[in-house]
Amino acid sequence: MHKHPALDAYPPAAAAGAGWLRYASPAAFYPLAGRMIPWLALGAALFAAAGLYVGLVVAPTDSQQGEVYRILFIHVGAAWMSMFLYLVMALYAALGLIFNTRLSFMMMRALAPTGALFTFLTLWTGALWGKPTWGAWWVWDARLTSELILLFLYLGFMALQAAADDDTQRADRGGAILVLAGVINVPIIYFSVRWWSTLHQGASINLTTAPSMAHIMVTSMLLMVAAFWLYSAAAALARVRGIIAEREPGAVRAGRMRREAP
Numbered sequence: 001m002h003k004h005p006a007l008d009a010y011p012p013a014a015a016a017g018a019g020w021l022r023y024a025s026p027a028a029f030y031p032l033a034g035r036m037i038p039w040l041a042l043g044a045a046l047f048a049a050a051g052l053y054v055g056l057v058v059a060p061t062d063s064q065q066g067e068v069y070r071i072l073f074i075h076v077g078a079a080w081m082s083m084f085l086y087l088v089m090a091l092y093a094a095l096g097l098i099f100n101t102r103l104s105f106m107m108m109r110a111l112a113p114t115g116a117l118f119t120f121l122t123l124w125t126g127a128l129w130g131k132p133t134w135g136a137w138w139v140w141d142a143r144l145t146s147e148l149i150l151l152f153l154y155l156g157f158m159a160l161q162a163a164a165d166d167d168t169q170r171a172d173r174g175g176a177i178l179v180l181a182g183v184i185n186v187p188i189i190y191f192s193v194r195w196w197s198t199l200h201q202g203a204s205i206n207l208t209t210a211p212s213m214a215h216i217m218v219t220s221m222l223l224m225v226a227a228f229w230l231y232s233a234a235a236a237l238a239r240v241r242g243i244i245a246e247r248e249p250g251a252v253r254a255g256r257m258r259r260e261a262p
Contacts (some may be wrong), residue, residue: 019242026103033237040237044230052072057076059216070134074215075125077224078118082150083186085115086092089157090183093176095154105172106247108179110240114232116154122147142192148186153182168247180246 023029044050055073089111096104126144127137138144157175164171245252 012152014234015177024101024103026106026248028065029103030241030244033178033241037234037237037241040230040234044227047223047227047230051220051227051243052225054216057221059220060214065133068129071125071129073220073224075122076221077228078121078243079147080225081146081228082115082119082122082187084229085118086150086153086179086183086186089115089179093179097171097176097180099132104113105176106240106243107236108176109172110236110243111232112154112158112161113239114235116151118228119154120233121146123151143189146189148190149185150182150189154177 023032051073055070057071059073061067066183089108092104092108092111093100096108123144124146130139131137160175160178161171164174
């Protein structure tokens with residue numbers, strides 16, 4: 001029986017490599033991502049519902065800031081994710097440049113819009129929090145300024161991808177170099193409150209010391225971080241499936257034909 005050319009061009013995942021390494025192939029990763037997305041999205045919704053309930057209903061009112069402090073349950077998680085996603089992008093950028101793996105460049109591109117979203121959310125919730133506590137929507141504080149630079153890095157990366165979209169290889173390598181050049185900004189954001197005198201408060205949660213807030217507040221914050229992490233994974237996987245379908249439609253067709261084959 002004659003096989004379809006798409007199946008010849010994209011062999012079964014089992015032949016592409018052993019163990020999890022076979023999922024480095026876009027053709028093998030595409031169906032795996034499709035199976036993971038619903039579960040990740042469901043987990044994100046459940047954790048977000050639990051985190052918001054604990055933070056807005058169960059957690060007590062802060063003795064100094066009153067009710068406005070509840071913004072931190074979104075602000076802190078968004079800030080962590082804005083930095084974490086950039087570091088993950090940098091990791092994929094390095095893997096793509098070193099090993100020339102197509103999926104690494106695709107994941108780098110897929111993560112950028114979600115990272116930009118969380119960076120914007122960090123700045124926006126910070127402004128809402130800063131007005132009643134500092135008396136100003138914005139100050140050129142070291143942490144705020146470096147977080148704004150992070151937003152510009154995300155936007156610059158996406159603009160570069162769009163400008164060079166007709167040349168995929170050029171867009172991938174140029175974007176990877178930009179991401180790696182900007183990664184120095186992440187430790188500056190994190191350590192800015194220690195290196196300079198700033199209005200921004202220090203870390204509420206530290207790996208070496210006990211939390212400076214009530215445990216119920218920490219619980220809500222960690223639930224929201226988990227929700228943001230799961231949402232980021234679901235969004236990136238959904239976006240990378242679109243990138244794979246655009247760049248390698250043969251891989252998508254081969255996967256569908258294999259599932260439909262008797």
